[in-house]
Amino acid sequence: xxxxxxxxxxxxxxxxxxxxxxxxxxxxxxxxxxxxxxxxxxxxxxxxxxxxxxxxxxxxxxxxxxxxxxxxxxxxxxxxxxxxxxxxxxxxxxxxxxxxxxxxxxxxxxxxxxxxxxxxxxxxxxxxxxxxxxxxxxxxxxxxxxxxxxxxxxxxxxxxxxxxxxxxxxxxxxxxxxxxxxxxxxxxxxxxxxxxxxxxxxxxxxxxxxxxxxxxxxxxxxxxxxxxxxxxxxxxxxxxxxxxxxxxxxxxxxxxxxxxxxxxxxxxxxxxxxxxxxxxxxxxxxxxxxxxxxxxxxxxxxxxxxxxxxxxxxxxxxxxxxxxxxxxxxxxxxxxxxxxxxxxxxxxxxxxxxxxxxxxxxx
Amino acid sequence: xxxxxxxxxxxxxxxxxxxxxxxxxxxxxxxxxxxxxxxxxxxxxxxxxxxxxxxxxxxxxxxxxxxxxxxxxxxxxxxxxxxxxxxxxxxxxxxxxxxxxxxxxxxxxxxxxxxxxxxxxxxxxxxxxxxxxxxxxxxxxxxxxxxxxxxxxxxxxxxxxxxxxxxxxxxxxxxxxxxxxxxxxxxxxxxxxxxxxxxxxxxxxxxxxxxxxxxxxxxxxxxxxxxxxxxxxxxxxxxxxxxxxxxx
Numbered sequence: 108x109x110x111x112x113x114x115x116x117x118x119x120x121x122x123x124x125x126x127x128x129x130x131x132x133x134x135x136x137x138x139x140x141x142x143x144x145x146x147x148x149x150x151x152x153x154x155x156x157x158x159x160x161x162x163x164x165x166x167x168x169x170x171x172x173x174x175x176x177x178x179x180x181x182x183x184x185x186x187x188x189x190x191x192x193x194x195x196x197x198x199x200x201x202x203x204x205x206x207x208x209x210x211x212x213x214x215x216x217x218x219x220x221x222x223x224x225x226x227x228x229x230x231x232x233x234x235x236x237x238x239x240x241x242x243x244x245x246x247x248x249x250x251x252x253x254x255x256x257x258x259x260x261x262x263x264x265x266x267x268x269x270x271x272x273x274x275x276x277x278x279x280x281x282x283x284x285x286x287x288x289x290x291x292x293x294x295x296x297x298x299x300x301x302x303x304x305x306x307x308x309x310x311x312x313x314x315x316x317x318x319x320x321x322x323x324x325x326x327x328x329x330x331x332x333x334x335x336x337x338x339x340x341x342x343x344x345x346x347x348x349x350x351x352x353x354x355x356x357x358x359x360x361x362x363x364x365x366x367x368x369x370x371x372x373x374x375x376x377x378x379x380x381x382x383x384x385x386x387x388x389x390x391x392x393x394x395x396x397x398x399x400x401x402x403x404x405x406x407x408x409x410x411x412x413x414x415x416x417x418x419x420x421x422x423x424x425x426x427x428x429x430x431x432x433x434x435x436x437x438x439x440x441x442x443x444x445x446x447x448x449x450x451x452x453x454x455x456x457x458x459x460x461x462x463x464x465x466x467x468x469x470x
Numbered sequence: 471x472x473x474x475x476x477x478x479x480x481x482x483x484x485x486x487x488x489x490x491x492x493x494x495x496x497x498x499x500x501x502x503x504x505x506x507x508x509x510x511x512x513x514x515x516x517x518x519x520x521x522x523x524x525x526x527x528x529x530x531x532x533x534x535x536x537x538x539x540x541x542x543x544x545x546x547x548x549x550x551x552x553x554x555x556x557x558x559x560x561x562x563x564x565x566x567x568x569x570x571x572x573x574x575x576x577x578x579x580x581x582x583x584x585x586x587x588x589x590x591x592x593x594x595x596x597x598x599x600x601x602x603x604x605x606x607x608x609x610x611x612x613x614x615x616x617x618x619x620x621x622x623x624x625x626x627x628x629x630x631x632x633x634x635x636x637x638x639x640x641x642x643x644x645x646x647x648x649x650x651x652x653x654x655x656x657x658x659x660x661x662x663x664x665x666x667x668x669x670x671x672x673x674x675x676x677x678x679x680x681x682x683x684x685x686x687x688x689x690x691x692x693x694x695x696x697x698x699x700x701x702x703x704x705x706x707x708x709x710x711x712x713x714x715x716x717x718x
Contacts, residue, residue, distance in 0.1 A: 367525050368562035372576035372628060373552035375544075382575055386566050468565060468608040 160440075185434040186441050189425040193442065196261015196416035196424070202253065205244045206264040212241055213267045220275075221456055223463070234275065241268070257335045261416030263445065265335075269407040269417065273342040274400055280343065281350030286380060288355055299351070306348035312409050314341045319413040338410050346403045353395045357388030390464055397457035401450045418442050474537055476501045476632060476664045477522060482531035484517060484688075491517050492528065493688040501631075504658050504665040506675040506696075509685035510711060515668045518685070519634045522666070523554045536631055552580055555625030559637040561617045563609035569596070569620050570605045573627045581628065588627070595623040599653045615646030619653055626657075633657070635667040647671070654678075670715060676700065684708045 133139040163180025166187065186193070195203045216237045219225050225233065245264065248254035260268075287299035306314070318341035319334055326332070361384055369379035389396075408419035416424065422438040425431070475498045482495040491514045499505060507515045520526040521533060524540055524547045533540045535550045564572050573592035577583040583591070596602040599619035601612075609617050618638060625633060635654070639647045651674050658665060658678035669675070675682050675696050682699040684692040684707075692705045703709045 362562075364558060364560055364562035365564065368556075368558065368564070370525065371523055371551055371554070371556040371558075372624070373548050373580045374576060375548060375580075378579050382579070383564055387564075390566065464566075468610050 181437050181440070182431075182434045183437060185425065185431050185437050189428075189431070189438075190441075192262075193418070193421050193425050193438065194262045196265060196421040197259045198261060198264075199253070199255060199259065202247070202255060205247070205252065205255075206260075206262070209241050209244050209264045210267065212237060212244075213264075213271055217271065238272075257333060260335070262421040263418050265416060266407055266418040268335075269339060269342055269410060269415075270404045272339060273346050273403060273407065276343045277346035277350055277403075280347040281354055282385065284347060284351035285354035285358060288351065289358060303348045303351050306344055307352070311342070311345050311406055312412060314345050315409060315413050317341070334413065335415060338413060338415060342403070342407060345406075346399075349399050349403075350396065353392050353399055354388065356395070357390075357392035358384065360391050361387055390461075393457050393461055397453055401453050404449060404453070405446060418445065475499060475534075476503070476536055477666075478532075478534045479518075479521075480532045480534075482518075482521065482528045482533060484514075484521065484526065484528045491688050492521070495531070495690060497683075497690065499664060499666065502661055502664055503680050504678050505667070505681050505683060506679040507666065507668045507683045507685060508670055508672075508675070508711070508715075509683075509691075513685040514688040515683075515685045516636050519636060519666050519668055522632070522634060523551050523556055525556075548580075552628060553630055554632045554634060555628055555630035556634045557618070557621050557625055557636065557638045559641050561609070561614070561621045561641075563617055563621055563624070565609050568606055568608055569601075569612070572609065572620060573624050576624075577627050592623070592627055595626045596620075598626070598656070599623045600649075613646060614642045615649045618642060618646075618650045622650075622653055622657070630663065632664045632666070635665065635669065637668050637670075639669065639671060672700070672716065684711065686711070 132142040159179065159181055164183050165180060166183045191200070191203060195206045198206050216234070219233055220230060243249055244252070245260055245268075246255060246257070284299045284303055287295045288303065290296045290299070315338055318337040322332075322337055365383055365387065366379065369383040374382070408417060410417050411420045411423070414420075419442060422442045423435075425438050426433075426435045477497065477499040479495050479497040482492055483490070484492040495518060497518075507519065509515050517526050521528045521540075522535060528540075536553060538546055538550055540547065540550060563569075564575070567575065570589060570592055573595065574583075574585065574588040577588040577591065578585055581588075593602055593605065596605055599622055601616055601619055604612060604616060604620070609620065612620065622638075638654070639650050642650060651671060654665075654667070654674065655678055657663065665678075667674070667679075679696050681693055682696050683690050684699070684703075684705070686707050692699070692703065692708045694704075699708075700712065703712055
């Protein structure tokens with residue numbers, strides 16, 4: 108107790124709220140300046156944004172007139188009115204329960220794939236069933252479902268198809284490319300290096316253009332590959348080149364001793380790679396890998412330029428209607444929130460994954 | 471096949487660029503023999519034993535392990551590696567796998583041993599290296615000495631005919647050297663496994679080696695029984711080396 112009484116006399120800045128404020132916000136002139144600036148910035152933006160988003164906004168689907176009348180609030184009536192167009196694009200209105208189920212299937216597929224319990228060969232049949240179910244629901248033509256050509260697909264299911272399948276198929280391809288680039292076999296190495304450098308050196312937009320405009324010119328007369336499939340392949344190829352370089356970074360971080368220990372035990376190349384090297388390399392690259400997956404998820408919106416109705420394009424379609432002209436910001440905020448939810452999940456998931464590994468190995 | 475040596479190296483040469491690491495190595499190791507290799511750093515002793523399981527490639531001469539000649543044939547190399555266990559200076563355990571998984575990985579996938587049998591066998595070896603209670607931990611949770619004992623058990627789980635030890639105690643804290651050496655001595659006394667050990671632990675050499683080799687500048691300069699080697703060294707370089715490591 109002596110130590111306590113020997114302390115310097117208490118001032119009001121020692122403890123409690125004033126103390127906290129002093130220590131955290133005003134402990135030096137520069138800190139005080141930064142605090143004041145930030146408070147000023149918050150005062151300038153937050154109330155105005157809140158006013159636009161909530162207080163002055165119009166939810167009434169009665170709508171268009173009410174929206175015209177206000178000039179300082181969000182017209183959420185647009186979302187109420189057009190959310191099905193934004194979410195499902197031009198998919199036949201009375202059949203939109205099908206893409207709704209598809210979105211649910213995607214969430215299940217993502218959830219299962221993210222769970223470490225399923226990180227084994229059981230993922231293969233799960234994905235096959237998932238893909239078949241998604242294709243069946245979207246296209247129809249089976250089990251009494253009416254056929255919907257994929258020109259009419261759109262919105263969130265289309266974005267999920269392009270991005271989730273893009274990631275899922277790019278991943279194994281990327282692993283092979285990364286391994287190939289480090290291969291001792293000159294032909295394989297050359298092919299992988301050329302592929303990666305070529306694809307990585309080209310913007311995704313031009314790949315999509317090539318896929319939609321140039322590629323059909325090379326095909327024989329009468330043969331055509333579906334536009335959506337071509338865009339999907341372009342996205343897979345693009346993502347694979349980027350992921351390959353991320354994974355290669357992880358491979359390089361594994362010490363020579365790990366390779367030698369695996370070899371000394373008589374493990375063959377694929378056993379060594381699959382059981383010893385890749386599990387460690389992929390763990391190391393979780394943060395950059397998730398970073399590029401998030402980028403890929405948003406990059407799928409570039410399919411706008413080849414006329415696919417993904418979430419972004421569907422949102423644009425929602426406010427071309429003259430009655431709703433001027434409500435573009437609301438549509439963008441809405442799809443922005445959807446993009447954000449998915450990206451935020453990816454970010455949180457990767458953090459949880461890293462923490463989980465760290466906990467298990469206590470390193 | 472009786473009387474065939476376990477390892478036979480004939481006129482083995484190896485270069486790193488211009489540097490001649492191994493010069494005309496001739497070495498015959500009989501089944502069950504225990505050999506200690508010592509010499510100053512950079513003398514090529516690690517390189518020599520790493521040639522035996524092809525972690526290093528030799529450029530000329532021949533290496534025959536248990537009747538199989540090492541060449542560029544991947545199948546043969548893998549066959550030899552199955553029967554040649556190796557313990558590294560820096561343990562090289564797989565950090566993402568538990569001790570048990572470290573021990574059973576190769577038996578299950580290389581030897582095709584059923585999982586239950588591989589695990590029972592692994593427990594047996596963990597008991598032999600005196601850490602059965604650590605089976606479910608990850609290498610990062612163990613001390614250096616424990617990790618090296620796990621590494622020895624991992625090599626033994628493949629039931630090897632030859633065990634190569636590449637400075638197994640050099641990276642350990644002094645107080646952990648003994649626990650690893652004890653395990654190695656027990657292994658040597660049980661017999662059966664041919665052992666080649668690069669080490670500067672002269673006490674270990676005295677108590678278990680049949681032969682001690684001294685290497686310098688890529689050559690085997692002297693080889694003898696431990697008794698003769700320590701008390702009556704022939705070569706001037708051996709004498710100098712022994713005086714340096716036994717001086718303190």
